[in-house]
Amino acid sequence: MATAVPAMVDPAQGEAEERYHRAKQRAIRRRRLMPLVGAGTLLAVWAALVYGLEVPPYIAPSPLRVVETLYMRFGMLMTNLAPTAIEAISGFLLGNVVAIIIATVFVHQKTLEEAFFPMIVLINTIPVLAKAPILVLLLGNGIEPKIAIAALICFFPTLVNMVRGLESVNPQAMELMRVLSASKREVFFKLRLQNSLPYLFSALKIAASTAVIGAIVGEWIGTTVGIGALLIHAMYNFDSALLYATAIVGACFSVAFYFVITLIERLVVRWHAPPVT
Amino acid sequence: MATALAQQSPVTSAMPAVECRGIGVRFVTDRQTVNALDDISFTLKQGAFLSLLGPSGCGKSTLLRVIADLVHPTAGAISVLGGTAEAARRARALGFVFQDAALLPWRTAIENVSLPLEVGGGRKRADGPSPQELLALVGLKGRENSFPHELSGGMRQRVAIARALVSGPRILLMDEPFGALDEITRDRLNVELLRIWKETLTTVVFVTHSIYEATYLSQQVLVMGAHPGRVREIVPIDLPADRPLAIRESDAFVRIAAHLRGVLGAE
Numbered sequence A: 001m002a003t004a005v006p007a008m009v010d011p012a013q014g015e016a017e018e019r020y021h022r023a024k025q026r027a028i029r030r031r032r033l034m035p036l037v038g039a040g041t042l043l044a045v046w047a048a049l050v051y052g053l054e055v056p057p058y059i060a061p062s063p064l065r066v067v068e069t070l071y072m073r074f075g076m077l078m079t080n081l082a083p084t085a086i087e088a089i090s091g092f093l094l095g096n097v098v099a100i101i102i103a104t105v106f107v108h109q110k111t112l113e114e115a116f117f118p119m120i121v122l123i124n125t126i127p128v129l130a131k132a133p134i135l136v137l138l139l140g141n142g143i144e145p146k147i148a149i150a151a152l153i154c155f156f157p158t159l160v161n162m163v164r165g166l167e168s169v170n171p172q173a174m175e176l177m178r179v180l181s182a183s184k185r186e187v188f189f190k191l192r193l194q195n196s197l198p199y200l201f202s203a204l205k206i207a208a209s210t211a212v213i214g215a216i217v218g219e220w221i222g223t224t225v226g227i228g229a230l231l232i233h234a235m236y237n238f239d240s241a242l243l244y245a246t247a248i249v250g251a252c253f254s255v256a257f258y259f260v261i262t263l264i265e266r267l268v269v270r271w272h273a274p275p276v277t
Numbered sequence B: 001m002a003t004a005l006a007q008q009s010p011v012t013s014a015m016p017a018v019e020c021r022g023i024g025v026r027f028v029t030d031r032q033t034v035n036a037l038d039d040i041s042f043t044l045k046q047g048a049f050l051s052l053l054g055p056s057g058c059g060k061s062t063l064l065r066v067i068a069d070l071v072h073p074t075a076g077a078i079s080v081l082g083g084t085a086e087a088a089r090r091a092r093a094l095g096f097v098f099q100d101a102a103l104l105p106w107r108t109a110i111e112n113v114s115l116p117l118e119v120g121g122g123r124k125r126a127d128g129p130s131p132q133e134l135l136a137l138v139g140l141k142g143r144e145n146s147f148p149h150e151l152s153g154g155m156r157q158r159v160a161i162a163r164a165l166v167s168g169p170r171i172l173l174m175d176e177p178f179g180a181l182d183e184i185t186r187d188r189l190n191v192e193l194l195r196i197w198k199e200t201l202t203t204v205v206f207v208t209h210s211i212y213e214a215t216y217l218s219q220q221v222l223v224m225g226a227h228p229g230r231v232r233e234i235v236p237i238d239l240p241a242d243r244p245l246a247i248r249e250s251d252a253f254v255r256i257a258a259h260l261r262g263v264l265g266a267e
């Protein structure tokens, strides 16, 4: 049956394929171009409003003045970014490490989870803005309360996700470990920990941006350096260009932090993980 | 390779692989009490291929889990390879294959097969087959480094079978391992399972709700009834040891299948 049938390409089919590829290319170009068009439009509207309505510079700056400030005062902005970055990263590490450890304890000691988890939920409902002054009173005016706030803000989502990740193990995989007479320790390292990684990273990505928010909020109270302090300073001085430039620097750091975590996730979670919310 | 894979010593083969005496399992939950198994008795010789056949909910999985020491019977006594089920489990005498393969998604095929050697004090037997050899045995040579999501459902079950064999079990427990596969893949894996069974000389307890699968694979079929889960009849399958797929069209096969259907249907 399967003898030489000459390979024939139906010209209509070739044309259809080409049309499909052209359409796909167009779609890709559009997806890349459209966000730029959107951003450009917003910038134009912003500039038009500031110039057109002659908004005074102590209320809102023009985009050009913001860029100018970013360029002229770059050194000063970076000097202020450094403490914020240190606080955010330290808080991120502290909060997440503690969350991972407590999640591990909870999974192995259900009684502790039952006793303390409601308390943790309760503490989490206190808004950051209320926690900040409490921590400043407790820890003083230095870098410690800022780290503590950043850590607290990271802690909760990671704890919840980590407990979920450690516990939501495929029940048949659990039975398999039982048939293999695996110890609790082996079940933890070979099964639970690996299983939790996608859950952990989805929390870490949230934590990367909230840690920065925590550090900035911490700097609003009783300090003179850092992105948070600079924002307050610029506001009180009606230096709107500096205010905007500082906000942009903070946002850029947040985004960079997020991308570093995403990059680490790509390296660590190499398998096809089910989507985690 | 057949010699390397044989893990049964002839000295002990007189001892039954599994002996159940009046096994009962009762699950008590908030809503109800279920008699999952009631007065189950049978003896399984070493090296045999037994299928558990019955409608869903009749306690097939529960019986398999009793043998694997995953569920403790509330009545009766079970001995596995002359000792308790727990002793057999601790001695790594049992291999279990689950319906949904239960591979660890972060491990490649070869790493999944190696798992039993890494936990529970498992170590490769000097004379036992290596994970590579087992993957070759189940027809997955060349796919060692594929992750489970890169494999088809049939391939994943093959990996699960290789994993169950790696610790050199003397009893292989399989809970509807091909239940989720399409018929063509299932046929192929049935043929391969018979070949593997012959090469490894393991005892197999195979759960299925397919009359044809049970007839094709088994030496004996334990037909179960539901509510409570009990033994209806233990039917010997008098078919030649060599079973090409075409045997399913033979008169003998059709007769046995019809008999099994009759036993299942008799209420």
Ligand SMILES: Nc1ncnc2c1ncn2[C@@H]1O[C@H](COP(=O)(O)OP(=O)(O)O)[C@@H](O)[C@H]1O
Pocket: B027, B028, B029, B034, B035, B036, B054, B055, B056, B057, B058, B059, B060, B061, B062, B063, B229
């Ligand atoms: N862990 C359990 N708790 C409560 N009831 C169970 C449990 N496991 C099984 N059962 C019940 O026992 C009966 C037999 O279940 P099972 O052995 O899974 O049947 P099968 O594998 O033949 O479909 C069913 O009615 C099921 O609902």
Ligand SMILES: [Mg+2]
Pocket: B060, B061, B062, B175
């Ligand atoms: Mg079942």
